[in-house]
Amino acid sequence: MTESLRRQALAVLLEPDADRKAAAAQALDLDAGLDEAEVIAEPPGIPGRPARPALVAHTQLKARGAQTLEGRAALIHSIVHIELNAIDLALDAVWRFDGLPRAYYLDWLGVAREEALHFSLLRDHLRTLGRGYGDFPAHNGLWDMAQRTRHDVLARMALVPRTLEARGLDASPAVKARLLAAGDAAGAAILDILLRDEIGHVAVGNAWFRWLCAERGLDPMTTYAALAAQHGAPRPRGPFNLEARRAAGFREDELAALG
Ligand SMILES: [Fe+2]
Ligand SMILES: [Fe+2]
Numbered sequence: 001m002t003e004s005l006r007r008q009a010l011a012v013l014l015e016p017d018a019d020r021k022a023a024a025a026q027a028l029d030l031d032a033g034l035d036e037a038e039v040i041a042e043p044p045g046i047p048g049r050p051a052r053p054a055l056v057a058h059t060q061l062k063a064r065g066a067q068t069l070e071g072r073a074a075l076i077h078s079i080v081h082i083e084l085n086a087i088d089l090a091l092d093a094v095w096r097f098d099g100l101p102r103a104y105y106l107d108w109l110g111v112a113r114e115e116a117l118h119f120s121l122l123r124d125h126l127r128t129l130g131r132g133y134g135d136f137p138a139h140n141g142l143w144d145m146a147q148r149t150r151h152d153v154l155a156r157m158a159l160v161p162r163t164l165e166a167r168g169l170d171a172s173p174a175v176k177a178r179l180l181a182a183g184d185a186a187g188a189a190i191l192d193i194l195l196r197d198e199i200g201h202v203a204v205g206n207a208w209f210r211w212l213c214a215e216r217g218l219d220p221m222t223t224y225a226a227l228a229a230q231h232g233a234p235r236p237r238g239p240f241n242l243e244a245r246r247a248a249g250f251r252e253d254e255l256a257a258l259g
Contacts, residue, residue: 052134161205202248
């Protein structure tokens with residue numbers, strides 16, 4: 001018997017090798033059953049991670065210009081790392097939370113596959129610069145938020161896709177400009193693919209956040225503010241990519257609340 005998709009997602013999340021994880025995420029058998037109702041106990045070892053990169057505090061990472069090859073490789077590496085985390089976050093949303101509609105799981109499985117594509121595209125691009133994933137230190141901020149929101153799918157939707165991934169929408173134009181200024185047209189073209197897909201991921205987060213708020217009879221605005229304060233979400237920092245955020249389903253009152 002094939003394992004349920006939620007159990008398959010958990011198995012991929014536990015995979016320590018980054019390349020194998022990305023390949024397995026893209027090969028998930030979407031014809032397998034989901035078993036939405038199954039409550040799966042958390043095994044040790046989540047997420048599976050390679051020995052490198054070393055994970056350090058955010059403050060220990062050096063900001064470097066993208067004009068040197070080394071600086072550009074460090075910049076690409078930081079995004080490769082984000083994409084690996086994003087595979088983990090999407091898979092975690094699938095196995096961890098039970099009792100949601102079938103469409104919720106299919107949405108996040110689709111996100112996991114796209115994050116795996118992003119990881120692969122950028123990892124391959126990094127290789128053209130003579131470096132590989134693991135060659136620079138990285139931080140664990142994304143997974144920290146997964147940990148803080150592990151008990152509640154509403155908090156997860158609020159603070160991972162519609163906060164952290166939405167910050168990626170804001171950051172994208174400036175990173176693309178830095179790559180173009182450094183003559184890296186191939187890297188900039190990859191960022192275009194990422195931005196297109198990430199709008200979809202934030203839209204998935206917005207849709208399920210609103211669905212959960214409606215189901216629990218909660219107001220999305222005040223609920224988001226309360227969750228952001230409770231879990232120490234990073235403060236919004238402009239400039240904001242309002243066009244991308246609108247396309248991802250943020251409402252005007254939510255955009256105005258960014259400050
Ligand atoms: Fe991504
Ligand atoms: Fe994403």
